Amino acid sequence: MSASSLKILLIEDNLAEARLLREVLKQGDFKRFSLVHVKRLREALDRLQEDCFDVILLDLTLPDSQGLESLYPLSRHAPSLPIVVLTNMNDDELAIEAVRQGAQDYLVKRQINVEVLFRSLRYAIERKQVLESLRAVNEALKNRVQERTAELVEAKEVNQLKSEFVSMISHDFRNPLNTILLCAGLLEDNDHLLSKEKKLTHFQLIHSAIQDMARLLDEVLLIGKADSGKLQYQPIPMDLVPFCWQLVEEAQFSAGEKHQLVFTSLGEFREALWDESLLRHILGNLLANAIKYSPQGSTIQFELIGQEKTVVFRIQDGGIGIPPEDQKQLFQPFNRASNVGTIAGTGLGLAIVKKCVEAHGGLISVTSEVGVGTSFTVTLPLMAIVNLNQWSH
Numbered sequence: 001m002s003a004s005s006l007k008i009l010l011i012e013d014n015l016a017e018a019r020l021l022r023e024v025l026k027q028g029d030f031k032r033f034s035l036v037h038v039k040r041l042r043e044a045l046d047r048l049q050e051d052c053f054d055v056i057l058l059d060l061t062l063p064d065s066q067g068l069e070s071l072y073p074l075s076r077h078a079p080s081l082p083i084v085v086l087t088n089m090n091d092d093e094l095a096i097e098a099v100r101q102g103a104q105d106y107l108v109k110r111q112i113n114v115e116v117l118f119r120s121l122r123y124a125i126e127r128k129q130v131l132e133s134l135r136a137v138n139e140a141l142k143n144r145v146q147e148r149t150a151e152l153v154e155a156k157e158v159n160q161l162k163s164e165f166v167s168m169i170s171h172d173f174r175n176p177l178n179t180i181l182l183c184a185g186l187l188e189d190n191d192h193l194l195s196k197e198k199k200l201t202h203f204q205l206i207h208s209a210i211q212d213m214a215r216l217l218d219e220v221l222l223i224g225k226a227d228s229g230k231l232q233y234q235p236i237p238m239d240l241v242p243f244c245w246q247l248v249e250e251a252q253f254s255a256g257e258k259h260q261l262v263f264t265s266l267g268e269f270r271e272a273l274w275d276e277s278l279l280r281h282i283l284g285n286l287l288a289n290a291i292k293y294s295p296q297g298s299t300i301q302f303e304l305i306g307q308e309k310t311v312v313f314r315i316q317d318g319g320i321g322i323p324p325e326d327q328k329q330l331f332q333p334f335n336r337a338s339n340v341g342t343i344a345g346t347g348l349g350l351a352i353v354k355k356c357v358e359a360h361g362g363l364i365s366v367t368s369e370v371g372v373g374t375s376f377t378v379t380l381p382l383m384a385i386v387n388l389n390q391w392s393h
């Protein structure tokens, strides 16, 4: 406390008592003090909003607040300000209770003299400062503990994800590797016994096992990139309708005659900026899933809807659907629904789709009913060509 510039807020409705206190203060060696005197709690709260003080002197019998009631609103408005309560002769118990509830000290009105007042004010301020620094240290410690706990939880989750990743990858690599080993062994050992057609089948199996492994590697690399924030967003001017037609043709080609893909586009499509590679991942994966999880002979609808500020891509199938309890985790790596049966998959496709949608600043949602079908809706913001410069920085 600097005694030379002590700023006191006195809350006292009795004018004579207030005058007396001012006189006592003047006698002290306070070279400069300023005393703001208010008569009601409400006024005090208003003053605290406008001004800074070193200490509050509080009478416990005010017209708008009685006894200890005043303490709570005061300490809420000015938590770091020390409060010294002023009591009457026979109010010892009340005074002690006030100290228990957060006041720094109490003074019995008729016993106040300059030494008592000065000592009380000084101790009140010092005690409050110590309490405040303790509180700050405590707060800092609490925050540190929370941060550390969050770091540990995250590290644990990352570790868990890593081990799931490793066991999943080893499992998914082992299957095609086994196929390759088996077919290569058969070809080697039975060269003269196998017909030309049989040999061709084995070579085709080897070929598709290698393709599976390459696809898995690509997916793992892509997820790794997205997780480390390295998924690049490189928008270029693109005409969406022909681009989607091309994707549908490619998907129809791989589905053969087992499924029918129907593409429709609605609305206006101004030439805008899109990241071709991210769009390919998003739509390619969703179309491939729609085919993979639908029965033969079914139709897959692909709608492209141009709106003023967004473009909506909707891919709808009449397939096996996704049980409600599996829908929440769908976009997490390695999550597969409980009804996939023997349909092959890694559980990485939708995680990749989500990351690509986010990199495009868009949203993805799903509605699905088991045995009826699934519909994925991707909404991406339209970026007009004039904005290209914003992204090139």
Ligand code: ADP
Pocket (backbone or CB within 6 Å): 285, 289, 290, 293, 317, 319, 320, 321, 322, 330, 335, 336, 337, 338, 339, 340, 344, 345, 346, 347, 348, 349, 350, 351, 374
């Ligand atoms: P997967 O390689 O298993 O297909 P994805 O990440 O692409 O991995 O999909 C995660 C899971 O979501 C799938 O295993 C499947 O259970 C479910 N799923 C995705 N798309 C569909 C769909 N169109 N119909 C039914 N289930 C789907």
